Amino acid sequence: xxxxxxxxxxxxxxxxxxxxxxxxxxxxxxxxxxxxxxxxxxxxxxxxxxxxxxxxxxxxxxxxxxxxxxxxxxxxxxxxxxxxxxxxxxxxxxxxxxxxxxxxxxxxxxxxxxxxxxxxxxxxxxxxxxxxxxxxxxxxxxxxxxxxxxxxxxxxxxxxxxxxxxxxxxxxxxxxxxxxxxxxxxxxxxxxxxxxxxxxxxxxxxxxxxxxxxxxxxxxxxxxxxxxxxxxxxxxxxxxxxxxxxxxxxxxxxxxxxxxxxxxxxxxxxxxxxxxxxxxxxxxxxxxxxxxxxxxxxxxxxxxxx
Numbered sequence: 001x002x003x004x005x006x007x008x009x010x011x012x013x014x015x016x017x018x019x020x021x022x023x024x025x026x027x028x029x030x031x032x033x034x035x036x037x038x039x040x041x042x043x044x045x046x047x048x049x050x051x052x053x054x055x056x057x058x059x060x061x062x063x064x065x066x067x068x069x070x071x072x073x074x075x076x077x078x079x080x081x082x083x084x085x086x087x088x089x090x091x092x093x094x095x096x097x098x099x100x101x102x103x104x105x106x107x108x109x110x111x112x113x114x115x116x117x118x119x120x121x122x123x124x125x126x127x128x129x130x131x132x133x134x135x136x137x138x139x140x141x142x143x144x145x146x147x148x149x150x151x152x153x154x155x156x157x158x159x160x161x162x163x164x165x166x167x168x169x170x171x172x173x174x175x176x177x178x179x180x181x182x183x184x185x186x187x188x189x190x191x192x193x194x195x196x197x198x199x200x201x202x203x204x205x206x207x208x209x210x211x212x213x214x215x216x217x218x219x220x221x222x223x224x225x226x227x228x229x230x231x232x233x234x235x236x237x238x239x240x241x242x243x244x245x246x247x248x249x250x251x252x253x254x255x256x257x258x259x260x261x262x263x264x265x266x267x268x269x270x271x272x273x274x275x276x277x278x279x280x281x282x283x284x285x286x287x288x289x290x291x292x293x294x295x296x297x298x299x300x301x302x303x304x305x306x
Contacts, residue, residue, distance in 0.1 A: 005291050008034035008054075011041040020280040024287025036290055038283050043070040050077070056290055060279055062086060062270075063219065064300060065192055079300040084138030085282040086270045091142035093269035094187055094217045097241035099150075101213035102126055102185065106239065106263045122239075122261070124211065127151030132183035134176060134199070135190025135218060136164045143187065155179050157190075180207035185215070191306035192219035200224065205231040211238045217269045220246030225256075232259050243269045 007026040009017055017040055018028060031037070031047065036056040039046060043066045050057070055077050059067060062083040073079050100106050104123035111118075129152045133140040136156035144154050144166035156164040157179055161172030171178060173190075176199070180186060186208055190196050200214065201224040208214060214237060216223055225246050231237040239261035248267065256262050286296050300306065 002035065003291060005287065006033055006035045007287060008037045010037065010039055010047070011045050014040055016276050016280045017283055020284040021287050024284040025291045026287040036287070038287075040279070043067045043072050046070075046072050056080065056286075056296065058082075058283060058286055059300075060275075063192065064306060065219070068302070068305060073300060073302060075302060078296060080286060080296050080298040081300055081306070082279055082282055083298045083306070085278040085298070086275060087138035087142040089271075089274050089278070090139045090189075090217055090269045091146065093243060093265070094139070094143055094189065094215055095146045097215045097217070097243065097263060097265070098131070098185060098187060098213060099126070100263055101215070101239045101241045101261075102129070106241070107260060109263075110260070125151070126185075129153070129184040130155060130182060132179040132186045133157065133164075133167075134179065134186060134188050135196075136167070136170070137189065137191075139217070140187070140189040141165070143189075155182055177204070180204045183208065184211070185213045187215040188218045188222050190218050190222060191304075192221050193305035196222050198222070198224040200228075202227040202231065205237045208237055210235050213238055214240045215242075216240070217243045220244040220248050229255050229259070232256075232261055237261075239263075243267055 005026050006029040007021045008031045009021060009028055017038060021028060021038060032051055034054050037054055038058045040060050057077060057079050059081050062081055064081050067073050102124050104119045107122055108119055131147050131152045132155045133143060134157045136158050141164055147154050148166050154167040156167040156170045157173060157176050158170060159173050161170055164170045188200060199222045205227060228240060232240060241263040243265045244267055250256060289296050
């Protein structure tokens with residue numbers, strides 16, 4: 001590894017990322033001369049071909065489905081995502097969604113008259129509740145201190161079931177079905193892969209129950225939308241707070257828009273104007289690691305799809 005790796009920054013020369021490359025010990029070069037690429041745009045703007053000299057590419061997003069679908073990511077070099085870089089911001093949004101549901105704020109936000117008696121039944125508390133985090137990676141782990149500070153117990157699900165600090169129990173992914181009966185509320189934060197498609201269906205929603213809330217800040221594909229609509233309409237599930245949907249964008253007139261026990265935010269848990277600093281920190285750290293020959297953060301595993 002070179003002490004001052006040659007890094008191409010694209011598609012534009014964002015000054016914050018250029019400074020991050022320099023702070024990490026890199027030097028900015030044209031693509032033809034690059035050992036590494038830091039890309040701040042989307043998959044549709046990525047170069048069709050990379051020079052053989054490029055050994056590492058840093059992508060700007062935590063989710064990489066669009067990059068895989070575009071066929072951009074290959075096994076000829078190392079690719080890193082921004083997974084974990086935005087954890088605190090997304091975790092904050094997830095907890096806010098859950099609180100809005102559990103505290104009855106969803107209904108009150110739509111009210112046009114002073115009707116305190118109608119707020120009572122849906123209103124509950126996280127104190128003493130069990131919250132399952134399905135996919136307790138960086139984002140899920142960042143939720144745990146906030147949830148436990150509010151008096152909730154956390155049951156976590158991770159790929160291998162290694163203990164998550166602050167959780168009362170951690171289960172491996174192949175035992176995920178167990179958490180829906182155990183939890184009062186469920187937060188979905190797992191990556192979108194072929195294995196997690198429709199992970200939450202009719203049976204899981206029924207297990208959460210008529211007083212429980214489902215929060216999804218992962219990808220819409222992890223929840224069976226038709227089953228969700230049915231569970232909300234017949235009262236099988238207490239409510240749903242969604243930052244992501246399937247399909248996405250959610251079409252005008254879709255029944256989720258008018259369901260009284262649903263809160264939807266338009267995939268803004270990690271808004272663009274809050275991403276810059278976190279991405280710059282990741283770029284600086286990974287450029288430094290690349291220069292030193294150390295393991296990079298957020299390495300993509302194509303066999304797992306994230």
